[in-house]
Each structure stands twice: as structure tokens, then as C-alpha cells.
Amino acid sequence: MEWNSFGVIGGDQRQIALAESIAADGYTVYAYGFDKTAGLKGVRPAELRDLALVCDTIILPLPVTRDGQHLNTPYSNELIELDEEFAQLMRNRRVFGGMMDRLYQTSELWQEIDTSDYFAREELAVRNAALTAEGSIEIAMKEYPGSIGKSRCLVAGFGRIGKALAYMLRGLGAKVTVSARRPEDFAWIDVYGYEPVHTGSICQKEQYDIIFNTIPARVFTRRVLSAIPTDTILIDLASAPGGVDSEAAEKLGIRVIPALSLPGKAAPKAAGEVIKRTIYNMMEE
Numbered sequence: 001m002e003w004n005s006f007g008v009i010g011g012d013q014r015q016i017a018l019a020e021s022i023a024a025d026g027y028t029v030y031a032y033g034f035d036k037t038a039g040l041k042g043v044r045p046a047e048l049r050d051l052a053l054v055c056d057t058i059i060l061p062l063p064v065t066r067d068g069q070h071l072n073t074p075y076s077n078e079l080i081e082l083d084e085e086f087a088q089l090m091r092n093r094r095v096f097g098g099m100m101d102r103l104y105q106t107s108e109l110w111q112e113i114d115t116s117d118y119f120a121r122e123e124l125a126v127r128n129a130a131l132t133a134e135g136s137i138e139i140a141m142k143e144y145p146g147s148i149g150k151s152r153c154l155v156a157g158f159g160r161i162g163k164a165l166a167y168m169l170r171g172l173g174a175k176v177t178v179s180a181r182r183p184e185d186f187a188w189i190d191v192y193g194y195e196p197v198h199t200g201s202i203c204q205k206e207q208y209d210i211i212f213n214t215i216p217a218r219v220f221t222r223r224v225l226s227a228i229p230t231d232t233i234l235i236d237l238a239s240a241p242g243g244v245d246s247e248a249a250e251k252l253g254i255r256v257i258p259a260l261s262l263p264g265k266a267a268p269k270a271a272g273e274v275i276k277r278t279i280y281n282m283m284e285e
Contacts, residue, residue, distance in 0.1 A: 005027065006057045007054075009032050010075075011073070014268045014271045015060075015275075016037065017273065020041045023040075030045070033080065035078065036077065048095065049088065051108050051257070060098070060103070061073075061098065063098055063102075064100055064102065095113075096116050096279050097115065098117065100119075123277070131263040132164070132165075133161060136165060138266060139170065143257065149172055151174050153212065155179070155214065155220045156212065157180070157215040158189060162214045164213055166178050170194070180196065182196065186237065189276045204227060204228045209233070210234075214243075216238040218254040222245055244256050
């Protein structure tokens with residue numbers, strides 16, 4: 001086994017960027033599950049069993065699996081089954097992955113393996129929120145015929161993404177209104193100088209050019225949507241099933257743009273760097 005060697009197995013462009021970045025840091029990196037690519041810069045291709053034999057640190061994708069049975073390998077023609085044999089290969093290794101819960105259900109051996117879920121880390125969530133905010137603004141710039149500067153923007157929700165998004169929009173000169181429910185959130189909204197509105201009262205009085213929804217609950221009901229002008233752009237960043245009644249929006253002629261998983265789509269290299277930094281932090285603890 002090579003100490004300080006990394007094995008990257010499967011994943012999308014984020015994992016490709018991650019593997020190349022770790023190699024650029026001077027570590028030995030092996031990769032498997034990228035046979036659809038022309039190769040990864042500075043990274044050694046290897047068969048799965050060989051990789052597991054020589055690497056002390058294994059990095060699995062985000063998410064590790066989409067169907068609960070196979071590894072998430074969009075850049076490979078081969079299906080990697082998550083079974084007892086796969087788990088056996090990971091024994092005596094430190095294994096990092098994103099959204100690991102479904103992986104643990106594939107074998108009882110995972111109870112004996114040193115695993116860590118980098119997706120559960122706060123620093124990754126915060127940095128991903130910033131990338132999501134950047135990606136959503138990029139969508140708005142493409143879709144909105146006017147300038148973001150001086151546009152009237154509503155950010156629904158004041159969680160991590162809402163905070164990052166409101167900050168960036170203000171920096172671009174937009175007039176920013178933020179919705180929230182908790183008194184402490186309203187206090188911060190006031191401190192930052194945004195216009196406040198209660199989430200239960202959005203779009204009742206004010207009209208907006210662009211609305212960004214970050215709330216993973218059905219906030220934009222038919223009643224709320226009926227008060228929104230049809231030329232308003234509504235970008236839904238909330239996880240499935242989203243925060244917008246899409247059927248009602250379609251009937252009312254309101255355009256809704258679903259925008260999920262933006263870090264991996266809009267900024268895969270930066271997202272890979274975020275995962276790398278998070279894993280390095282976890283290894284140092």
C-alpha cells in the first residue's frame with residue numbers, strides 16, 4: 001500500500017477536477033470509472049482491484065449512488081455493483097464519499113470500514129451555497145432581458161444559499177428583498193440592509209423582475225403565483241419537489257426555471273476544489 005496515495009472511483013466532472021487537483025498537490029492519485037474520458041491530467045488509470053490494493057485513501061462520488069445498487073459512474077461504460085465484494089475491497093482503507101447512507105445499506109461490512117461523508121460538512125455546504133448563488137445569477141443574466149443592476153429581486157428564504165445570493169445580488173446593484181419567518185433572520189436582513197418580507201406574505205404587495213426560491217417547501221402556491229406578473233422570471237433552487245406549484249405556474253403563464261445541483265453543472269472545477277479542501281480538513285482532524 002502506498003501511503004498518501006488517493007484512489008478516486010467514479011463521479012462526474014467534480015471528481016475529475018478533484019483527482020487532477022490532488023495530483024497537482026504532489027500526491028499519487030489513481031482513478032477508476034472514467035473510461036469515457038481521454039484521461040485525467042497527472043492521474044494514473046487503474047483497475048478497481050489494483051487501485052484498492054495500493055491506495056490508503058479512497059474517494060467516492062457525490063452522490064455515491066443514485067439507484068442504491070451501483071456506484072455513480074456517469075463517465076464509465078461499466079456498472080460498478082455495490083455489493084459485499086466492493087465493500088471487501090474498501091476494508092482497511094479510509095473511505096470518503098458524498099451522501100453515504102444508501103451505500104451503508106448495501107453491506108454490513110461498512111460498519112467495520114472507516115468512512116466519512118464529506119457532504120455532511122458545514123464548510124462544504126457553505127462553499128457550495130456560494131457556487132449555487134453564482135450559478136443562479138448566471139441563469140438570471142441569460143434569461144432576464146434587462147440588467148441585474150437595479151433589477152427588483154426577491155430571494156425567498158434566508159438559509160445558506162439565500163444569504164450568499166442576497167449578498168451577491170446586492171453587490172451587482174440589484175434591489176434585494178429577502179423573505180424569512182424567524183425573528184433572528186429578520187434582524188440579520190435588517191443589518192445587511194435588504195428589504196424584508198415575511199414568507200407568508202410574499203408577492204402580496206411588491207412586484208419583482210426576478211424571483212429566486214431557495215425554500216424546499218411549496219411556498220409558491222396558485223394563490224401566490226396569481227399575483228406575479230407573467231414577465232417575472234422565477235428560478236427554483238429548492239430540492240425536489242421544489243417550492244413552486246409548476247402546474248399552476250404553467251396555467252398562469254409564469255416561466256419557472258428549475259435549477260438543481262448547480263455547483264456540479266455550473267462550476268465543476270470549483271466544486272471539485274471545495275470537495276478536496278473539505279477532505280483535507282477531515283484528514284487533518
